[in-house]
Amino acid sequence: MSWIILIISGILEAVWATALGRSEGFTRLWPSVVFGGAILLSMGGLAFAMRDIPIGTAYAVWVGIGAALTVTWAMVFGGEPTSILKILLILGLIGCVIGLKLVDDSH
Structure with missing residues (x-):
C-alpha cells in the first residue's frame, strides 16, 4: 500500500508544481487553491x-x-521545447525510479 500512496503522491507533486507555475506568484485564485490542496496531499x-x-x-x-x-x-x-534528448533523459529518470523500487523489494 505504501508504494501506491507514494506513486499517487509523486503524481500530486507534478500537480502542485504545475499549479504553482500557473498561480503567477499566488495572484490567481484557482491555481493557488489547487497548489495548496495538492501539496498537502x-x-x-x-x-x-x-x-x-x-x-x-x-x-x-x-x-x-x-x-x-x-x-x-x-x-x-x-x-516547453521538446527534443529527443529530453525524452531520453525522462525515460532514464523513469528507469531509475523503477530500479529503486526493484532494489527496495529485493532487500
Missing part, C-alpha cells in the same frame, strides 16, 4: 509512505515521478 502521502519505505528511496521516487511528469506535461501542454 502530496506531502502527507510522502510522509505516510516513509513509514514503510526508506527515506532515501521514498524521496528519490517521489521527486523522480514528480519531475518526469512535470516536464512531460510542460512539453505536451505548456509550450
Whole structure:
C-alpha cells in the first residue's frame, strides 16, 4: 500500500508544481487553491509512505515521478521545447525510479 500512496503522491507533486507555475506568484485564485490542496496531499502521502519505505528511496521516487511528469506535461501542454534528448533523459529518470523500487523489494 505504501508504494501506491507514494506513486499517487509523486503524481500530486507534478500537480502542485504545475499549479504553482500557473498561480503567477499566488495572484490567481484557482491555481493557488489547487497548489495548496495538492501539496498537502502530496506531502502527507510522502510522509505516510516513509513509514514503510526508506527515506532515501521514498524521496528519490517521489521527486523522480514528480519531475518526469512535470516536464512531460510542460512539453505536451505548456509550450516547453521538446527534443529527443529530453525524452531520453525522462525515460532514464523513469528507469531509475523503477530500479529503486526493484532494489527496495529485493532487500
